Amino acid sequence: MDEPLLEAPVVILTPIKDCASHLPAYVERIEALRYPVEALSIGLLESDSTDATWPLAQSLVERLERRCHRVSLVKRDFGFNMPAQVPRWMPAYQKARRTTLARxxxxxxxxxxxxxxxxxWLDVDVIRFQSDLIQQLLATGREIVQPHCVTRPGGPTFDRNGWTHHGTRWLENYRGQSLVRLDAVGGTVLLVKADHHRDGLIFPAFRYGVSNENVRPVHSCWERGEIETEGLGIMASDMGIQCWGMPDLEVIHAPE
Structure with a gap:
């Protein structure tokens, strides 16, 4: 693989909310990345936290600035919080939660x-990944690609927003293959060529792709069309861009 590609400028983007317990270790993982300082930038956006996430993030900027070329930290509240003691995957709250996350x-x-x-794109609660993760993703030569996010090595797929076959198959179904085509993607770890974002590829905060043949069928709690990361995958398809997954490149997410 061409060496300049493996040192191309990368910005890591991480939305943060109520994650004070994860932030210090997140910074340590960024510090451990084997990627050139001059080619690595960080962007964090904090919203609607009820814990100490915002002041803690402010206090960690100096450390990140020593590791990265540029650090951006912004605050933008959207006025949405899950009710106390309600799991974030509860179907009744999915549209509001994921619309807010897309925004x-x-x-x-x-x-x-x-x-x-x-x-x-790197979620703050991805607790373990390879120090050369960026290089491994770049080396695929693909313009949208994600690793396999699990909560334990060899375990089932955690980020089930990356799927094929109308949401019935995930990366766990493709182990042993280095790369597979995906119809939708997850956002726990996701590499995107920046020009696709510049060309209009976003995270839809609305049902997207109602006429795309890859979207999931309508069922009792889900209208037709995809939202947030899955919507991005369908939008990429409409733009003529193929999404990919790496079933055997595992990253570990904190258990829920």
């Missing part, structure tokens, strides 16, 4: 992206 991702993208060649 947060888009606001972060538009505020933090400068002249970078690639965007790496």
């Amino acid at each position: 947060a991702r888009n606001h972060l993208l538009f505020s933090a992206l400068r002249d970078e060649t690639w965007v790496l």
